[in-house]
Amino acid sequence: MKRCAIVILLYLPLLAEPLPSWNPGKNRDAIIGFVEKVTTPGTPDFVEPAARIATFDNDGCLWSEQPMYFQLIYAIDRIKATADEHPEWKETEPFASVLKGDTKGALAGGEKGLLKMIAATHAGMTTEEFRAAVSDWLSTARHPKTGRPYNEMIYQPMLELLEYLRENGFKTFIVSGGGIDFMRVFVEDAYGIPPEQVVGSSIAAKYEVRDGKPVLVKTLDSHFIDDKEGKPVGIHQHIGRRPIFAAGNSDGDFQMLEYTTAGDGARFAMIVHHDDADREWAYDRDSHIGKLARGLDEGPKRGWTIVSMKDEWKAIYPASE
Amino acid sequence: MKRCAIVILLYLPLLAEPLPSWNPGKNRDAIIGFVEKVTTPGTPDFVEPAARIATFDNDGCLWSEQPMYFQLIYAIDRIKATADEHPEWKETEPFASVLKGDTKGALAGGEKGLLKMIAATHAGMTTEEFRAAVSDWLSTARHPKTGRPYNEMIYQPMLELLEYLRENGFKTFIVSGGGIDFMRVFVEDAYGIPPEQVVGSSIAAKYEVRDGKPVLVKTLDSHFIDDKEGKPVGIHQHIGRRPIFAAGNSDGDFQMLEYTTAGDGARFAMIVHHDDADREWAYDRDSHIGKLARGLDEGPKRGWTIVSMKDEWKAIYPASE
Numbered sequence: 001m002k003r004c005a006i007v008i009l010l011y012l013p014l015l016a017e018p019l020p021s022w023n024p025g026k027n028r029d030a031i032i033g034f035v036e037k038v039t040t041p042g043t044p045d046f047v048e049p050a051a052r053i054a055t056f057d058n059d060g061c062l063w064s065e066q067p068m069y070f071q072l073i074y075a076i077d078r079i080k081a082t083a084d085e086h087p088e089w090k091e092t093e094p095f096a097s098v099l100k101g102d103t104k105g106a107l108a109g110g111e112k113g114l115l116k117m118i119a120a121t122h123a124g125m126t127t128e129e130f131r132a133a134v135s136d137w138l139s140t141a142r143h144p145k146t147g148r149p150y151n152e153m154i155y156q157p158m159l160e161l162l163e164y165l166r167e168n169g170f171k172t173f174i175v176s177g178g179g180i181d182f183m184r185v186f187v188e189d190a191y192g193i194p195p196e197q198v199v200g201s202s203i204a205a206k207y208e209v210r211d212g213k214p215v216l217v218k219t220l221d222s223h224f225i226d227d228k229e230g231k232p233v234g235i236h237q238h239i240g241r242r243p244i245f246a247a248g249n250s251d252g253d254f255q256m257l258e259y260t261t262a263g264d265g266a267r268f269a270m271i272v273h274h275d276d277a278d279r280e281w282a283y284d285r286d287s288h289i290g291k292l293a294r295g296l297d298e299g300p301k302r303g304w305t306i307v308s309m310k311d312e313w314k315a316i317y318p319a320s321e
Numbered sequence: 322m323k324r325c326a327i328v329i330l331l332y333l334p335l336l337a338e339p340l341p342s343w344n345p346g347k348n349r350d351a352i353i354g355f356v357e358k359v360t361t362p363g364t365p366d367f368v369e370p371a372a373r374i375a376t377f378d379n380d381g382c383l384w385s386e387q388p389m390y391f392q393l394i395y396a397i398d399r400i401k402a403t404a405d406e407h408p409e410w411k412e413t414e415p416f417a418s419v420l421k422g423d424t425k426g427a428l429a430g431g432e433k434g435l436l437k438m439i440a441a442t443h444a445g446m447t448t449e450e451f452r453a454a455v456s457d458w459l460s461t462a463r464h465p466k467t468g469r470p471y472n473e474m475i476y477q478p479m480l481e482l483l484e485y486l487r488e489n490g491f492k493t494f495i496v497s498g499g500g501i502d503f504m505r506v507f508v509e510d511a512y513g514i515p516p517e518q519v520v521g522s523s524i525a526a527k528y529e530v531r532d533g534k535p536v537l538v539k540t541l542d543s544h545f546i547d548d549k550e551g552k553p554v555g556i557h558q559h560i561g562r563r564p565i566f567a568a569g570n571s572d573g574d575f576q577m578l579e580y581t582t583a584g585d586g587a588r589f590a591m592i593v594h595h596d597d598a599d600r601e602w603a604y605d606r607d608s609h610i611g612k613l614a615r616g617l618d619e620g621p622k623r624g625w626t627i628v629s630m631k632d633e634w635k636a637i638y639p640a641s642e
Contacts, residue, residue, distance in 0.1 A: 050509075050515055053517075127557060171517070173517075180558070180561070181561075184561045188371070194371055194561075195560065195561030195562050196374075196492070196494075196517075196518075196559065196560045196561055196562070197517075198561060202558060204554075205554050205557050205558065206550075206554070207550040207551075207553045207554055207576060207580070209579070213583060214553065214576070214579055214580045214583045216553060216554065216557050222543070229527075229528040230528075232528045232535065232537060233525075233526050233527070233528055233537065236448060236526050236537050237501070237523060237526065238517065238559065239516065239517045240501070240502075240505045240516030240517055240519060241516050241517070255528060255535070258530070258535055259528070259535045262534060262535045
């Protein structure tokens with residue numbers, strides 16, 4: 001039986017070339033070189049499988065985030081869908097603007113208005129009701145530009161990277177400013193990442209027994225923002241060890257990449273640069289979403305890999321079914 | 322190569338009888354029966370491997386918890402070890418009592434005093450400093466009754482249960498009122514549970530860059546208590562799906578077992594009953610630690626399995642090395 005195992009191990013690498021949607025070049029080589037380095041036993045850079053932790057931002061790193069975070073589009077759609085139950089919304093901001101289709105007006109209230117939208121669409125329901133609502137939305141809503149379901153606006157080259165890392169013994173996590181309960185509805189199907197490997201922003205849940213049935217109710221009693229300095233905090237709380245590989249796309253990921261690369265031994269940090277106005281979007285320093293300035297300025301000096309979507313990716317999204 | 326796989330699959334069940342330290346009987350049969358039921362494809366109770374989530378309390382369920390929680394013994398030992406740096410402690414409670422060896426006096430201040438002890442021994446240091454301090458302690462401290470290192474006062478039958486579940490495709494998690502950072506120091510070696518599968522109580526961490534080096538500093542800015550109603554909350558936050566198997570030993574685990582068994586399909590809930598004064602400790606309804614009353618009263622009616630350490634376990638701890 002030993003012979004079978006050896007035969008399998010010998011043929012496995014020949015089965016498929018990794019990262020087929022990545023153009024050949026130094027960045028693709030750098031990724032493959034890093035993975036080969038940390039997985040080759042007996043070398044100084046070898047990392048035990050248990051410590052092969054890879055963390056990925058979600059918005060703008062694994063799926064698109066324009067013209068605004070998809071979770072915000074969900075909140076807007078949800079406000080419209082439940083407006084009949086809330087006649088008072090016609091006279092109250094930010095709901096009145098949302099119902100008039102004036103997104104800019106709805107967002108004019110800043111954080112305070114946003115919090116009201118979250119309260120109306122994310123709190124006061126059980127975790128199971130929330131999951132069902134998001135799941136319904138994903139199955140019917142379509143992106144205004146591409147016409148695709150939102151959970152099909154995921155990046156084919158990143159799917160291949162996730163898979164390639166897992167084939168090499170990595171455990172892949174999402175570490176995102178997005179809502180943990182929101183992401184968990186689709187990430188297992190979309191990325192092959194189970195719910196227990198999702199780190200995200202969250203509002204508190206409260207345990208209650210309603211008519212003998214235990215439920216978790218989403219509340220605004222407290223919250224955690226998994227962004228910027230919050231990302232290493234979320235990683236420590238949830239994973240409990242420092243990643244050796246991290247990928248992001250905005251300055252909200254800076255601290256995650258900094259924390260990852262400050263560890264001993266071989267480390268890899270990667271920034272997806274949105275520079276493809278034809279096939280996706282082009283934005284960085286001046287963007288209201290996914291702003292990327294410090295990462296572009298300091299990343300290369302820190303040895304981080306900046307990936308050009310335009311030059312390095314053969315495809316953006318998976319082929320439509 | 323297909324043949325090799327079939328041969329391996331056929332012989333695997335014969336390799337070893339599961340749960341060797343459990344006496345034959347209805348509870349051992351119930352555990353094995355449950356596992357066989359949820360892992361047999363094509364039956365109504367079959368559960369996909371990804372959903373085979375098992376959660377275990379730690380104190381009193383996987384290791385001992387008498388004469389007091391081992392983490393509290395750590396705090397007391399740590400106060401003594403660092404007293405030279407804090408001359409003011411000689412005059413301040415609860416430290417003065419700790420230094421006089423008067424544990425009862427130290428705990429007389431209730432929650433307020435306890436919080437001071439936690440502040441002095443768990444906060445104000447980086448996560449790496451804390452890990453090093455706990456690791457040092459585990460390697461030198463010995464339990465007053467058994468003379469064992471604390472991380473060798475783990476239950477042999479529970480180690481076998483964890484292993485048996487994992488062999489059957491379960492993912493095993495700790496869900497404990499104990500400190501998440503404290504447990505993560507030893508649980509991987511002790512139980513084969515990696516840090517990312519530990520859910521526990523926690524105090525907030527803060528991200529800082531000190532002299533160019535990123536650190537996480539443990540603070541008392543906020544905290545989470547992973548006990549009672551907090552356990553389903555911690556499970557949802559961390560794992561994101563409901564366990565199908567849960568084990569505890571005290572009423573602090575009641576809600577975890579209630580939440581677990583309220584899900585659809587086959588579920589298993591188990592309570593370890595400390596009734597073995599000779600080989601371990603005997604305590605339940607009137608205990609100041611690990612109080613178990615509601616679980617004994619309601620558990621059997623709810624179909625939960627009450628395990629007698631005295632009658633069902635052939636051994637308590639692993640054989641000493």
